[in-house]
Amino acid sequence: MxxxxxxxxxxxxxxxxxxxxxxxxxxxxxxxxxxxxxxxxxxxxxxxxxxxxxxxxxxxxxxxxxxxxxxxxxxxxxxxxxxxxxxxxxxxxxxxxxxxxxxxxxxxxxxxxxxxxxxxxxxxxxxxxxxxxxxxxxxxxxxxxxxxxxxxxxxxxxxxxxxxxxxxxxxxxxxxxxxxxxxxxxxxxxxxxxxxxxxxxxxxxxxxxxxxxxxxxxxxxxxxxxxxxxxxxxxxxxxxxxxxxxxxxxxxxxxxxxxxxxxxxxxxxxxxxxxxxxxxxxxxxxxxxxxxxxxxxxxxxxxxxxxxxxxxxxxxxxxxxxxxxSTYTGRPPDEPAIIGEVFNRLALPTMRAQIPEIRDLWLPPAACSYRIAVVSIDKRYPGQARRVMMGLWGMLPQFSYTKMVIVVDDDIDPKNWDDVAWALATRMDPGRDLMVLENSPMDYLDFASPQPGLAGKMGIDATTKIESETTRDWGTVMKTAPEDAAFAEDLVARLRLGGTA
Missing domain, CATH: 2.30.110.10 (Electron Transport, Fmn-binding Protein; Chain A)
Structure with missing residues (x-):
């Protein structure tokens, strides 16, 4: 290697x-x-x-x-x-x-x-x-x-x-x-x-x-x-x-x-x-x-x-x-947070071995590299997002301190907050899609916790709802046809319409 x-x-x-x-x-x-x-x-x-x-x-x-x-x-x-x-x-x-x-x-x-x-x-x-x-x-x-x-x-x-x-x-x-x-x-x-x-x-x-x-x-x-x-x-x-x-x-x-x-x-x-x-x-x-x-x-x-x-x-x-x-520790960015970005990718194959439907996962450095997890899955059956949440919390010791897990479909990039925000806004209902746990293990440095070492956890199911998860017809996601996208790309390039990035 x-x-x-x-x-x-x-x-x-x-x-x-x-x-x-x-x-x-x-x-x-x-x-x-x-x-x-x-x-x-x-x-x-x-x-x-x-x-x-x-x-x-x-x-x-x-x-x-x-x-x-x-x-x-x-x-x-x-x-x-x-x-x-x-x-x-x-x-x-x-x-x-x-x-x-x-x-x-x-x-x-x-x-x-x-x-x-x-x-x-x-x-x-x-x-x-x-x-x-x-x-x-x-x-x-x-x-x-x-x-x-x-x-x-x-x-x-x-x-x-x-x-x-x-x-x-x-x-x-x-x-x-x-x-x-x-x-x-x-x-x-x-x-x-x-x-x-x-x-x-x-x-x-x-x-x-x-x-x-x-x-x-x-x-x-x-x-x-x-x-x-x-x-x-x-x-x-x-x-x-x-x-x-x-x-x-x-x-x-x-x-x-x-x-x-x-x-x-x-x-x-x-x-x-x-x-x-x-x-x-x-x-x-x-x-x-x-x-x-x-x-x-x-x-x-x-x-x-x-x-x-x-x-x-x-x-x-x-x-x-x-x-x-030497180094310092503090609110990200710091060296531990940067190391965490690489270690997240190293841990992904281990997670997939335990939970095969996981496609990608992101632990945002701004959330201390472990307090929040955004995970995309290949969803196939009702309740699958909740199973993934519970699997993550129980799989590796470091996930016992993850206070929020957001589950999205595999058409969402978990590292793109705009993608995640769209999924939360259009695929999640607070009355149905939140799972809250009480008195679970937590890093005692989390001052938001009611008790040192014990805290709640929240899972958010921001996936498309299927079968028994909803009684409504689900909308169809809009996409540009591949041939139309290729035409636009060629025209913009030839006429230099793209502006400066």
Missing amino acids: RNLPPFPTLRAFLDWCAATDQMARVSEPVPIRHRMTAVHRRVLESSGPVLRFDAPTDAQQTLGMPVVTNVFGTTDRVAAGLGIGMDGVDDLGAFLAALRAPTPPEGLSDALSRWPMLKAALSTRPKTVSRAPVQDEVFEDADVDLSRIPVQTHWPGDAGPLITWPIVVTRPHGGDAANLNAYNAGVYRVQVIGQNRVIMRWLQHRGGAAHHRTWARAGKKTPVAIVLGADPASLLSAALPLPETVSELTFAGALNGSRPRFVPARTVPLMVPAEAEIVLEGWVSPTETAPEGPFGDHTGYYNKAEPFPVAEITAVTHRRDPLYL
Whole structure:
């Protein structure tokens, strides 16, 4: 599937961005409090390049470590991070669907056609090394000082510095540190609260929190590795909705087409990516918590401060002349929303495998990339739109937080609001075509919910009503005949009547 060069490191990807005119270096000083985020957001909104800030400052002091932002600021760069162009996203989505529900080959030719998939699976086997670039420089115990890292304070109302692009690596209690298939790698917020102390914001349903509970039940601290500046495949794998049987860390090998390299951490019983820029090693307390936040979130609001576990950092390891990778979260557009646009397409084959009548689906970035879904279907029987709504809400965990599902016919482009508005205005009756649920799971950051974590959901059937769904004759959609459209197209082109687009 991969049709771009391998990017085994963040630096390799940045070199590719520079070679394709998608990289800009900022040499003048830029404060890491608020203003770096303001610059990043302005550039992202114009679909601009990756930014490398060579002179980040804090309280008028220049910090020696460059900051890299906007790595995934366009859908093309998200696809490139997966090793493909946008035209290869659908094939990768089919591969992910096959991982969830593999089917046996139908003869030798079918088995041979699946060789690329087999090769990709074999590429996930990790390789252990004894020396690694990420441990070129090591600071342990009293030498740990997180203030050396230019961690941004993104928004005026933020509680303090916040690490926003970490891959947080954990494993369950009682497991083997060498068994990377049991590891969880998630992108969680990490608040810096001291020279060697951070707060781990992992929600209860996430893998990191589940591993923490296994260690806490044994009365022990949880080993943790916070990986900063990993290769793009590892970063995106940590955010992908992979099957529970597939390790995020090793899946990056399938995307890169090579075996991922890991090295034993220095002070905790974990393996860490050998090619990363920086790793923070530490132990998460089984009992101690601290108020995390408030911080600006993807909803466009500040979330309130809540208690989350505290970790003590026992070692900081990094490359020589490391780069610090950062981003912000806020009201879309932001990098998570742009990544979500690509991930929506990746998830479509999996959805079709479960609900075959789905033709297309759009999760509008302006609706936080998951709060609203517009889905087009090949409608064949009464009540089918409602079945699709319920199927989506129950199929993948991320859809449990989708508060509104709009179902349209396959002649409607779900990504075109004008099309959707026409379907809502002409094919939906509020007294008949709304389905409302109460007290269903919801993202607790949804302040519109009456209770944290519980909310209503609404399904809107904006499809053409058939058979027992209506007692009226349905209208006929007007369309220009193909031969008339061709005549008009030719005449307009010849007489240049089209104006300027």
